[in-house]
Each structure stands twice: as C-alpha cells, then as structure tokens.
Amino acid sequence: MTEKRPDVLIVGAGVIGCSIAHALVRRGAAVTVLERDYPGAVTSRASAGMLVPTAEGLPAGPMLNLAVQSLRLYPTLAETLREESGVDVEYSACGVLVPAFGDQAAQALKTRLSPDNPALQWLPRAVALEREPLLNPTLLGALFHPSEGQVNPAKLVEALTQAAARMGAAFHYGVAVDGLVRHGGRVAGVRTGSSEWHAGATVLAAGAWSGALSRWAGVPLDIQPVRGQVVSLRCVPQPLRTVVFGQPGYLVPRRDGTLLVGATQEWTGFENRATAGNTRMLLESAKRLLPALDSATFLDTWSGLRPASPDEQPVLGPVPGLDGLAVATGHFRNGVLLAPVTGELLAAYLLRGTAAPLKPFGVERFLGKKKR
Ligand SMILES: Cc1cc2nc3c(=O)[nH]c(=O)nc-3n(C[C@H](O)[C@H](O)[C@H](O)COP(=O)(O)OP(=O)(O)OC[C@H]3O[C@@H](n4cnc5c(N)ncnc54)[C@H](O)[C@@H]3O)c2cc1C
Known part of the structure; x- marks a missing residue:
C-alpha cells in the first residue's frame, strides 16, 4: 500500500x-x-x-x-x-402529530407542553382530524410540532x-x-x-x-445492537401529510408515495433480520392509527441495528x-x-x-x- x-x-x-x-x-x-x-x-x-x-x-x-x-x-x-452533491435529501419540516387515544395518554402528553418549546401545541380532536382526516377518529387529541419532520x-x-x-x-x-x-x-x-x-x-x-x-x-x-424493523406500504393517494408518532408505532409519509411503518425495538444481539411476526405486529399498530391502511399495497420490510449505550x-x-x-x-x-x-x-x-x-x-x- x-x-x-x-x-x-x-x-x-x-x-x-x-x-x-x-x-x-x-x-x-x-x-x-x-x-x-x-x-x-x-x-x-x-x-x-x-x-x-x-x-x-x-x-x-x-x-x-x-x-x-x-x-x-x-x-x-x-x-x-x-x-455540493446534486442529491436532494428530501428534508421536510412536515410536522409531527402524537395522538392520544385515552385520558391517561392525553394527560401524559400535555405534560410535555412547555414555555421553552412554544411551537409545541395540543390539538383537540377536531383540529387534529382537520389536519389528518384519515387518522383513527377515536383519538382524544394530539400533540403537534409543526417544524419537526423527516429526511430520506x-x-x-x-x-x-x-x-x-x-x-x-x-x-x-x-x-x-x-x-x-x-x-x-x-x-x-x-x-x-x-x-x-x-x-x-x-x-x-x-x-x-x-x-x-x-x-x-x-x-x-x-454498545449494544438494538434491532429495529420497518415495513413500507404504497398508498394512492398518500393518506398523510404529517409524521404520526403513535404509542406504539409510527407512520412516515414519504414524498414518493410510500408510507413507512415503524418500528420494533428488540434486544436480539447482532441477528439482523426481519420477521413475519414483527411484520404482522407493525401492520396492526399502523391500522390502529390509520384504519384505511387495509387497502394499501405491501412493498417491503427490513431491519437494522441501532447502537445503544447504557x-x-x-x-x-x-x-x-x-x-x-x-x-x-x-x-x-x-x-x-x-x-x-x-x-x-x-x-x-x-x-x-x-x-x-x-x-x-x-x-x-x-x-x-x-x-x-
Ligand atoms: C428501523 C430503524 C428506524 C430508525 N429510525 C430513526 C429515525 O426515524 N430517526 C433517527 O434519527 N434515527 C433512527 N434510527 C436510528 C439510526 O438509524 C441510527 O442511530 C444511525 O443510523 C446510527 O448510525 P451510525 O453511523 O452510528 O451506524 P451505522 O449506520 O451502523 O454505521 C456504522 C458503519 O460501520 C461499519 N463498520 C462496523 N465495523 C466495522 C469495521 N470493523 N471496519 C469497517 N467498518 C465497520 C458498518 O459496516 C456500518 O456501515 C433508526 C434505526 C432503525 C434500525
């Protein structure tokens, strides 16, 4: 060399x-x-x-x-x-909604409101549904941050x-x-x-x-590996504008029409593979957030290993x-x-x-x- x-x-x-x-x-x-x-x-x-x-x-x-x-x-x-590269990284400040489906969850989310984070708002049910009409209508409300978002x-x-x-x-x-x-x-x-x-x-x-x-x-x-599995779906038209961060499960609407459903969190060592059981579980949690997802096209599923310190x-x-x-x-x-x-x-x-x-x-x- x-x-x-x-x-x-x-x-x-x-x-x-x-x-x-x-x-x-x-x-x-x-x-x-x-x-x-x-x-x-x-x-x-x-x-x-x-x-x-x-x-x-x-x-x-x-x-x-x-x-x-x-x-x-x-x-x-x-x-x-x-x-510098000619690559569009698809950064988007599309906002994030954290819905609550029960009183306890709503109270817990409201404790995150703080004068230090004035952009963070509590949206009552009707306002949350105005923003994302296809969300499960049984939600009580949602925490909303307008400038958080996503990148590819x-x-x-x-x-x-x-x-x-x-x-x-x-x-x-x-x-x-x-x-x-x-x-x-x-x-x-x-x-x-x-x-x-x-x-x-x-x-x-x-x-x-x-x-x-x-x-x-x-x-x-x-540093321990923590496995995470994601599923991708195609929905036409894209059912969401905003990232929806459920408890559990989240939905990330990508610009190309795919919708990501994430993610598991598993302490399974360096075994990096997507499983049938996780796929089912992710799709079920996604459907609880967005009932219309049953008609989406299944595209793919994959996993990765997050690096976790103590x-x-x-x-x-x-x-x-x-x-x-x-x-x-x-x-x-x-x-x-x-x-x-x-x-x-x-x-x-x-x-x-x-x-x-x-x-x-x-x-x-x-x-x-x-x-x-
Ligand atoms: C399903 C899933 C969803 C996630 N979602 C999000 C999210 O929404 N937002 C977010 O911020 N984060 C998210 N994360 C976490 C994020 O992906 C990780 O924190 C991040 O990718 C870690 O980056 P890294 O560069 O440290 O590790 P890696 O991407 O693992 O890169 C480390 C590299 O080191 C190389 N390497 C290892 N050993 C050697 C060696 N001996 N010699 C040479 N090369 C070596 C590996 O091949 C690898 O390419 C998610 C993770 C998963 C799995």
Whole structure:
C-alpha cells in the first residue's frame, strides 16, 4: 500500500461517519473513511429518517438540546448538500402529530407542553382530524410540532459521501478494520489485515460494532445492537401529510408515495433480520392509527441495528489516556437526527480542540461502571 497520512481516519461510513467526514473536509481537513461494507449498509439506510425530538419525548437537558441544535442545522445542510452533491435529501419540516387515544395518554402528553418549546401545541380532536382526516377518529387529541419532520436517510448518506468525496475525502469500501496501531499511549491509525493506515487522529464511528472496536483501545464501551424493523406500504393517494408518532408505532409519509411503518425495538444481539411476526405486529399498530391502511399495497420490510449505550445517549469525543483516538457512537434511536450536530462537534474538536460541548456525552461517564 502506498502510504497516505490523512489528518483524520474514520472507521465506519454510516450516517455518523459520513457526517463527520463531510464536516471535516469542508474545513479543509484530509479525511479517509474505511467501511467494511458500503455506506449506511446496515442501519443508517434502514432508518425511518424522522427528525422528531418532541415525539421521542427526550427529557429536558443536554440530549434534548443536542437534538434541537441538530434539527436546526437541517435546512441549511440539505441546501448545502444539494449544491455540493446534486442529491436532494428530501428534508421536510412536515410536522409531527402524537395522538392520544385515552385520558391517561392525553394527560401524559400535555405534560410535555412547555414555555421553552412554544411551537409545541395540543390539538383537540377536531383540529387534529382537520389536519389528518384519515387518522383513527377515536383519538382524544394530539400533540403537534409543526417544524419537526423527516429526511430520506439513504439519500442523506449518498449526499454526504458524494459531497465529501468531491471535496477530497477518500472512501474505501469492503475494508474491515481489525485493530488499532498504537505507539504507547498514542493511537497512530488502524490495521486492516496486514495493512496499516496511519493518521493524525482516528475516529471510531462503527455504530453497533463500536463496542468491539473500542476493546482494542482498552476502553471497552458497552454498545449494544438494538434491532429495529420497518415495513413500507404504497398508498394512492398518500393518506398523510404529517409524521404520526403513535404509542406504539409510527407512520412516515414519504414524498414518493410510500408510507413507512415503524418500528420494533428488540434486544436480539447482532441477528439482523426481519420477521413475519414483527411484520404482522407493525401492520396492526399502523391500522390502529390509520384504519384505511387495509387497502394499501405491501412493498417491503427490513431491519437494522441501532447502537445503544447504557444510558441510550451518544458517546462522543476523546478516549481518556489515548491520544489520537475519538469515538462517535451510541446514537441509538436518533442517529439521523443527530448526524449534523455530531459532524459539527467532532470537526470542531478534531481541528480546534473544542471539547466543552462534548463533555455531557464523554466516554468518561462509563469508565469504572459495571457492564450491564
Ligand atoms: C428501523 C430503524 C428506524 C430508525 N429510525 C430513526 C429515525 O426515524 N430517526 C433517527 O434519527 N434515527 C433512527 N434510527 C436510528 C439510526 O438509524 C441510527 O442511530 C444511525 O443510523 C446510527 O448510525 P451510525 O453511523 O452510528 O451506524 P451505522 O449506520 O451502523 O454505521 C456504522 C458503519 O460501520 C461499519 N463498520 C462496523 N465495523 C466495522 C469495521 N470493523 N471496519 C469497517 N467498518 C465497520 C458498518 O459496516 C456500518 O456501515 C433508526 C434505526 C432503525 C434500525
């Protein structure tokens, strides 16, 4: 191998690795991304692409702030990516409705209303049905956020890789990283078989596999795979304008007329497959939200593996005691939502040493804790 020494080497071309590569290369860094499969192969392309911090019910604090900050980056990022790559990532602030079908659910949802989030509204039944006339009419009302929405994750990964590649980032696919190159307390790059790739800094962004990779660093992160399955339907005409986030189950109306029905949340290890039982369960929960769905055309079903840390929040930034290594993983249910801000924060840290915004998400919070 002719040796190149990029400023930054990124392991994993999911939405997180690609977003970091894009943010870095726009600031002039030399970046190489190593991916054992193809971009977004397992999880990022499987995502439903919702950008819905409110519907996720994230508690007030650093995680909600991070999610809101990332959501705000989307309009500009989508425009930038269209100019840089020619790919439309189908970002849409289509709004999100969280319907309540009982008094208890309605009361619980109303507690999320806050002066800190003035755009969030409670819609009484008639107003919710005016907005989405085909929703199950037995709902009592719905929480509505007008500016949350969705993006097409497969297009997002495509746009990020193309834009970054045009600006000089090198992407190598079919390359599995199987070790770190260490010189004492410093990580100088990674190993793939008998090859070594050297870089000023190395970032582990390997999604659900980041735990295994971090063991090489001697900092075993507890990152677990959490399987999620989605079903896609075709409905003519598209029955919804808004993302509908039920409890359980959600519906995401895509621009091309497909309707995504998601998603399971299963602790089944690295077994990534869609099952008949999950398909049935998802279709039943979808029908409870939108009774007219019985006549929809069944298109497809698939699954992916969300990377979950013990507190289900991302793990971002330097690895204590090991210079030259950073991690960006554990984005669990919100990796697509959090991709823009993760790219910005990691680029600021790697190029300028800005570490303070990463503090709440640092590796330190797990060090010395027992594995679950
Ligand atoms: C069904 C489903 C629905 C979802 N819906 C949403 C949603 O609506 N909104 C949202 O924000 N998020 C959603 N998510 C979560 C989101 O998809 C994830 O948080 C996000 O994709 C994680 O991105 P990642 O880049 O960390 O991981 P990945 O996409 O898994 O990328 C990691 C990459 O690393 C590569 N890799 C691993 N090991 C190695 C190695 N040794 N060498 C080289 N490469 C390696 C893998 O091949 C992979 O391509 C959903 C997830 C699922 C499964």
